[in-house]
Amino acid sequence: MELKSIKDAFDRVANKQKLSYTKTQEIIQMLSQELDKALILLQEQFDQRPILASLKKTLQENSPLTQIEVREKELNMALTKYPKVLEKQQLNSDISKAYRHNVEFDTHVVNQIIANFFYRQGMFDVGDCFLAETGDESECSTRRSFVEMHQIVEAMEMRRELGPALNWATSNSEKLRQARSDLEMKLHSLRFLEIARDQTSQEAINYARKHMAGFADSSLYEIQKLICSLLWSRNLEHSPYSDLLAPSRWNDAVRELTRQYCNLLDESSESALSTTLAAGTQALPVLLKYMNVMVAANKKLDWQSVEQLPVAVELSEEFQFRSVFVCPVSKEQASDENPPMMMSCGHVLCKQTINKMSKNGARSSFKCPYCPTDVDISKCRQLHF
Template identity: 75%
Template sequence: MDLKSIKDAFDRVANKQKLSYSKTHEIVQMLSQEIDKALSILQEASPFDHRSILADVKKMFTEISPVNQLEAAEKELNVALTKYPKVLEKQLNTDISKAYRNNVEFDTHIVNQIIANFFYRQGMFDIGDCFVAETGESECSTRKSFKEMYQILEAMKGRDLEPALNWAVSNSDKLKQVRSDLELKLRSLHFLEIAEGKNSQEAINYARKHIAVFADSLPETQKLVCSLLWNKNLVKSPYSEFLSPALWDNAVKELTRQYCNLLGESSESPLSITITAGTQTLPVLLKYINVMANKKLDLQNMEQLPVAVALPKEYQFHSVFVCPVSKEQSSDDNPPMMMSCGHVLCKQTINRMSKNGSKSSFKCPYCPTDVDISRCRQLHF
């Protein structure tokens, strides 16, 4: 999909609309001024001069021809509006059935659970409950956990850290195992709240009891305590960063990520990721299928996409190896193999180069080494 051409067409429509509006406003203002001027002259002139004054006004309106000027501006706008749907129709392929594989069997129960889980992890509990009831599914196993998570997040929105701190303390060992600094973030926010109340001694006592234990984060804890020296004018201090709302946003993101992690869930919705990645892949796949329509391409029997799709890094969850010779992506039947020289090719490429094992050795395509087939070893990413 060429988004640039769609954006350019939209920008043209928007610009023509602005020009049409400006032209209409200009003409209306000009006519209003001329009418006000004529009324002023009529009030001061004798009744015998009214006819000639009105004739002059009519002549002026005829010369200006406001209707023609408005029609010209509207015509340019209409031309742009007419072309825009054609650009959309050209770029947006509404028939996506060509990319649908009808030989894929879906487990309805699993799909329903995935959708319900999506609603709950987004905090849409009423919609999730309604969906579960209408589909006749059993309650999603993650509902209770996500409900607790959103109660904690709602409390944080109201600057109430107690539920979040209670959860972090109860899961302290697990958070340490994954090297999360969530508890320190929450303790720091609580410390700053105490200090904001101008109670420096209470803040120091809190730091000694709850923050000093984070010995691995000494620079951060030192900065927190030193900020007390500027307690009455923190905004103009070297520690003004502690006033940033980003501290709360980061704590919310970290709590969400770690809560989902301890549940065995990803911090981002799998359904959202799948749909977003699919929408980026679909236009490329449809274009390829249209090009190959006359070559009897059978998408139903393909085990992988017939064309490479470059997705952003956030959609790459495992290592992928592409053979530098055949340009084919490795698979279970065609795994990457490291040769004795250290270079890596796919198994099928090595078989072709050794003529399906009829030759015990062959030359590496990237160095002059004679490769012994028996010494090739499969790599596991």
């Protein structure tokens, strides 16, 4: 099951759809502008024929319908090819051969992980119902905290209210500074722009003096940019500082608040359940393919006895939480019994590989497999990641 090819085909369709939408919007905007100009001229001039003739010529030269049809045709071609990509993939629904069967889970912990996922998404009724249905009467330890977090996020996203977020950030200011987060500055920037828009420039300057002075060392450029934007306070959207009004600034603030809120709870920004499922989705096709090869070769693999995966599984960077060393010679992952060792030449091998190359210490030196250096076994040093 090649998920990458399916994803690539889907991305092509999505990109074509976005391109088609963008082009259609541009054409509609052009038509609207031309019609508005023609209407203004029709109201000002008595002779309407040259105006209508000019409008007709402009429409013929731009051919808006033809342009839309071309984009729609490209999108339809991509949509037509996508089902064919799916048909070529042998989707195997039987994943049982790629995991261990006799694994004992702590039911209470699993229930808490699932409930925690619902609470993270703001689905508090669903989480409560789930725990009630499982008979687990204990409340998830993070429920109350996530209620507060979602109230703050909802105020920002739905009502553009910064009060709750600023109150939380101010009360946790020292912890945010220790985490080197710029969340507090981001929130003050948004509040500054609101004051500049709804009140006066002087009040915005007073707010900056009171709340942003402490961020001058780390965010001086941002503060200078905000102050200069006051020169266009009544026409900021058409100024060199129009990017300050971008919706992405609110989205960035929400993401940073969510991340830091979870961080102060000693929780990851993503739930354990979603991370496990996402990583498993990437690893599963490789394991299934390996098992199919083993079956075809009439070989068996006892999942209960293996200590590490029998095949290399490349996960995306977001799922790499700690350094892992794999010996470039034996292809085995380092462990406490087989730690990585740096040789005098700077190259690194696992301890068991070095033992084999030195005949278990019978030879005091051996040649490095990656450079012409003679390696002195006594000078090999263990690395700690």
